[in-house]
Amino acid sequence: MHLSVIDQSPVPEGSTPAEALENTLELATLADRLGYHRYWVAEHHASPFQAGPAPEIMVGQILARTTGIRVGSGGVLLPYYSPFKVAETFRVLHALYPDRVDLGLGRAHLSREPAVRALRRDAADPTATHDFLDKVQELRAFLGGDEFPAGHTYAGLRPSPETPGRPDLWVLGASTSSAVATARLGLPYAYAHFLGPDQTVEAVRRYHEEFVAHTAPGEPAGKPRAILGIGVYCAETQEEANALFSGHRLFRHRMERGVMGPVPSPRQAIEELGEDVALAPDPGPGHEGHDPYVRNAVGTPEQVHARISELADTLGVDEVIVINSIHDHKARMRCYELLAEVFGLQPRAARR
Template structure:
């Protein structure tokens, strides 16, 4: 089974966002060497705990620092941007790293309503709440140069012109996104770590309603939270930082990720909200525990690829988690990346 990485560039308390970005680059080099399939960078705005509001910039740097891993966005939040501009940016990335670029597209705001308002180019009118499908179709048409002959955008040439294009994925955490990906014929990535309740229904709906489009057959990934350590107890200790981070975010508190000792003190005996789902947001434990649980999910959903996200305070522990996970799934290492030569 293929395993991939989605990274939010988490900021550990006591460090800086600049260091968090360097951590992401270091993690990407490691993922490349270990044999992970892809490395996606998330987009978030005005969050002290997450450092990357511009995935495309980090993609360009990571592409240069790695050798074989696919690099992409997880995802570009299309409502904020011109479809043409996104097409140009990712065509440029495709020209630099042909055959290695993924363009994951989402429709979430990635921040507060005020953040979303501040990012709008046009503030003289109310935003159109349902224009995401139109933007998405325009983006695909720009990437493929296939506007209808009578469309005014037919005359626009998207540069740089070269064979092929980025691989486009639709991202989401709802049945709406599953339906859209199926109708348009796009590969689909479901954010189980955001909302685990509709995971099975979303994947099954996507497959059963898929119409051949940009993809010939349905391709689905689910992204799950994972913390892997040498034993279950240490993994659970590391997980306390993640639990507190999620609890704070629910309360509108976006401070950086604290160490386990501080998290344990603040959490006390509080329990996480109960979610009615077949599988937890985060799989936490030793390599044997994590492999067993992830494999069970993949088998039940008939997946050949899983994507994992790891948010902990200690960057070394995060790196170690991905090392242990790669070993447990017997990923095939790649030759040393650019940075390792």
């Protein structure tokens, strides 16, 4: 099974967004050395707790610092942008780093209206996302995966730079409807189980059932490819893992009450939630209340391995992409080291 990373560049409380971006670069180089398959960076705007509004910049920076890991966006929020511009940006990245670039696309619109309007000042309805699938198909044509029909406004328009091949195009989602739409386009799909665990089983099943093979010019027909995204909080002991997860638990607790801020520490979680709540373990298999589809795997390397393997086997996926928002950067790095060890990843040679 392939193991990959998706990084939202979380900003720990007491730190700065600039430091969070440096943390992303350091974690990406570690993931490359450890043998992870992909490293994707997210796009968030006007956020006090996520430092990455421009994944295309971070993708280039990470590619320049790594040797073999695939690097991409998780994902570019296509409803806000011109498909032609996105295609040219990622074609440049592909030209510089052939066969290592992923272009992941998302459709989520922002809840903060000023940020949406600032991104889409030319749109009559800045929050509309009904054109997402049209834009995906247009983008695929600009990348060379389709041809515009004769007479189309963009027929014959060739994005720069002209290069062999193209970035690998993915659609990201967290619902059954997004899975079905992606399947009918014949594109690879990444499902955010950490956001929509209640629809995971149905979404992955429907994606495979409804997949329509797409044949690009001069290439064999595509096959369904699905990645599962899950939160992971891993440490040497269950108690340490619970402490790592407590900051995220408080973060979610605050967000549900409309309080938006950086990722809190375990100490803050204990102070605000109480030790019993902040450090409460997730009940494991065999215990009443255990949910095999819980959105986060929290525990020792062996416990996390069992949880991820159980979920991947049940769903029939052969790639899992992991995510977390751990306050302490060193503990976050160690989480990914432990995960690489327990899954037996093969390390890559470091860049000279």
